[in-house]
Amino acid sequence: MPNNETHTQGSEIYDAVIVGGGIAGLYCCHELIKKRELLKINSILLLEASNRFGGRIETWSLLRADEKHGETIGFQDTWDPCNWDFASGKPDPLEPQGDKQSPYRGPAETQSTEENGNVVEKLSKIEYFRAEFGPMRIEPRDQPLLQRLLDELGIKEPVPGEAESLDDLVPFSSYVSEDPMEPRFTLREEEAQQKTPFDLMILALRRIFELVEGIEPEDKNSKAVEESRTSAGNAAGPKLSGPWRTDAANEQWNNLHNGAFFYRHYWKGELLEWIQNLTDADFKKIRECARFRGHSLWDLGFWNVLSDVLSHYAVIKIRDWGSYYHFVHENLNAAEWIIFWLRAIRSTGSLRGIRGGMSRIIWKLLERLHQERKDNPGLCIQKGRKVLSLQSNGGEIDVIVENEKNVVKARRVILALPKQPLEEMSWNGRPPQGTLKESLNAVACLPLLKCFFVIERPWWEDNRPLNRNAADIPTRELLYVKSSDGTKGLIMVYTDRPAITFWSDYLRTRDSNQAQPNQEPSEAPQLESQEIARTWFLKLEKESFQSDGPQESYFNEENALIVKEPGYPRLWQRFVQFARDYEHHDFTEDRLLACGMRDWGKKPFGAAAHGWLPGVMSWKHIEFLEAFSLHQDTSGIKNIHVCGEAFSDYQGFIEGSLRSARRVLRIIEQQAKSVG
Incomplete structure (x- = not known):
């Protein structure tokens, strides 16, 4: 952990050093450049440890090709579009690299052929299989920061009648999975009526919210509520009483809790409509205020809460046969994971993939940054440089890079990294201490x-x-x-x-670990x-x-x-x-x-996603990590910032990375304004 090598001071001091070239780091870099004058940031250095950008976004594209009468498999491998070298310039998106083909041809190409002595142009369809090792489905309708970024990058819903594009958003399968034929679980009454594990989860949420307390009714005359009603399109009229920000959500909530409501046997439709009308302010209330059977919801494990409202076999059915991010067996923070599922249920019918693969997001961000370098000589983006340590040096920070004698000096460091790399870093010559250690320990690594x-x-x-x-x-x-x-x-x-x-x-x-005859076998560990x-x-x-x-x-x-x-x-x-x-x-x-x-559970990431643990107040750890000093016990300059999916309020999604990055950018802007 501590690095005992002798290092020399570099002459240049960067206004901001961003550590991590995944979506959070690239997004931070892109947004900082937009506000460089306001924030007084003239020099930015982005350091990525690996030999590719994109972090956990990784698309493997296989190009359909001529099988040559069985002499080839009919597919050609392609180069990684996230493997940029900014020193060499922008790679040509259509040309091969070595023995690997382009991942970005098509979707259709015009090719010239000769027929009967005449040159004829024909339109041919280019086809790929896109294997998404990272995220494969997004929810832009319900993820505003991601939607805004996609709009800026030109990744959008296709216009009917227009030619297909690699940047088209395309429909993706919903989260609902089939009920397995075997084994069967013995469920009774209302549980037996649910057709799939997804339906059982919806039933569990209804029963949980029947017992939830601490959600106090909003002051319907407050400015925040009025703004929420206006933005949600609620017309002026009688203001319904209830705990939620929108009138529609309160109406459905009252119907669900009213035993005399005539249509209560249609509870599932009412519940789904209620979920559709929830806002971020409502999720915040659930996260911080909701109580379940006398305990704060954030203080409980999700598995424990499920077991309070469902039979054992119903929980086992969800745990073992539910698809998509169930993680019931990880027993994560109940408040956070209930919010996770409310969001997932709301978006299940509007999931999207990208025709050219999720790596299009990274490719187009890298294109933007490459263009921005032309107008901003103070922007430097490098890969293959792993940060090992941060050292306080007066009001500045020394950034120690692996196998380098010279120290990188920074006025501010943004760590766009997941949990495991942060834990492995040295902080003023020591492992994480104090509040930093507590915050890093507040989330679980979820391998996929x-x-x-x-x-x-x-x-x-x-x-x-x-x-x-x-x-x-x-x-x-x-x-x-x-x-x-x-x-x-x-x-x-x-x-x-x-x-x-x-x-x-x-x-x-x-x-292969097959020994030859008369040879001793050798080890081939994982x-x-x-x-x-x-x-x-x-x-x-x-x-x-x-x-x-x-x-x-x-x-x-x-x-x-x-x-x-x-x-x-x-x-x-x-x-x-x-x-x-x-x-x-x-x-x-x-x-x-x-x-x-x-x-994704292997190094260097240590996880595909992260989840807040029971018994922690996520919002307090998020607030600390937004800006802190290497000297936590003093009132030092808060010039260290952590962002990314791992420590966000939207874990498991690109939107969480963007939300976390936006919070850090907002803090930096506030600090810049406070010093004039």
Whole structure:
């Protein structure tokens, strides 16, 4: 942890050093440049430890290609669009890099061909499989900061009739998953009437809010309420009494709690409408004020609260068979995770992907920053520089970078990092201490793993629902995709604990550990760190051979055989067995064309997402991390800022990263105004 090397002082002092080149760090950099005059920030240095930008946004694009009569698998690998080198300039988005193709051709291209001596232009469709190792679905309708950023970057809903674009937002499957056929849980009465684990979660929320206390009615004459009513489109008229900011939410709330309400047996519709009308102010009230059976909701575990309102088997059904971010087994902060689910339910019908992949967000941000460098010589963006330590030096901060003798000097440091890298840093020569340690310990790291399988001749029907047959293998989610011609398929396995340990066993320091005859076996331990996703392809090799039979030689000028070898035999064998066991008994090894796997629980990230723990007041830790001094026990300059998804009020989402970054930017602006 402490770095005992001798370092020398650099001559330049940066107004701001941003550590971390994920979405939070890039967004901070982009927004600081916009306000550089107001904030008196003339020089910015962004340092990314890895060799790529984007953090946990990572898209693997596979380009459909000519199979050449079986000599190729019909896909070509592509280069990583987040792997920029600002010193070399902007990469050409359409050109190959080495033996890898562009990830951003199409969606349609005009190609010139010669027919009967004439040059004819033809429009050809370019097709990719996009495997999202990071986030794959966003909710721009209900995520205003993300929506604003997408608008600025030109990523938008397609206009009917216009040509397709890589920057189109496209519909994505809802969070609702099918009820598994087996095993069955013995549920009774109202619980037995719920068709899916998602429906059971909605029932649980209704029962929780029937018991919630401490949500006091709003003063309907307050300025904040009046502004909320106006922005929500409520017409002037009688002001309903109730605890929520909008009249509509209060009306539905009263209906849900009124035993004499004639339509109370339609509770689910009323509850869903109530959820749609909740505001951020309402979520804040739930987070800070709500009480459940005499205890603050933030002081309880979500699993414990579920067990108070559902039977044991109903909770187990949600825990084991629910798709998407359930994390019931992690027993996170009940207030935070109830808010999480209220947001998820509100957005489940409006989820979107991006046609060109989520990496389009990072690509277009990098494009903006590259352009901004031309007008701002004080902007420097570098990768491959890992920050190890921060040292206080008067009113400034010394930033110690791995394997570098010179110290980077900064007036302000923004740490756009998740929990684990922050814990591993040295702070004035020591591990995190005091309030900083408490704040870092207030969140849990939530590992997630994704594995993608590309196959020949997919066996499933078109538009197969999310999670069909997910109970048959160790996973949380199963997603099925088909190529436009139906000849190729993509399956995504997406899981958390405990199944993550099953799949992560395939991530080894070597893909094969089979000893040769008369050789001692050697160790091939699991990976401790994973900088990028691991990918494997079916290996094809054309071998020629001479035939002894003159009749065969007459019909074949050259005898050739395509030899097929799995890219990772152990993983190939595992998938083939699953396919044969559960759906396709005659599935053969050579139909598995490619695989990719990413375990976000490994270093350097330590988590795919984060969750506040029970018993912590998240809002107090968020406020501390927005701005603090390396000397926590003194009234030093608060020039250290932490932002990102991990310590936000919208964990697990890009929106959380942006909200956290905006809070830090607001503090910096307030500090700038206070000093004139």
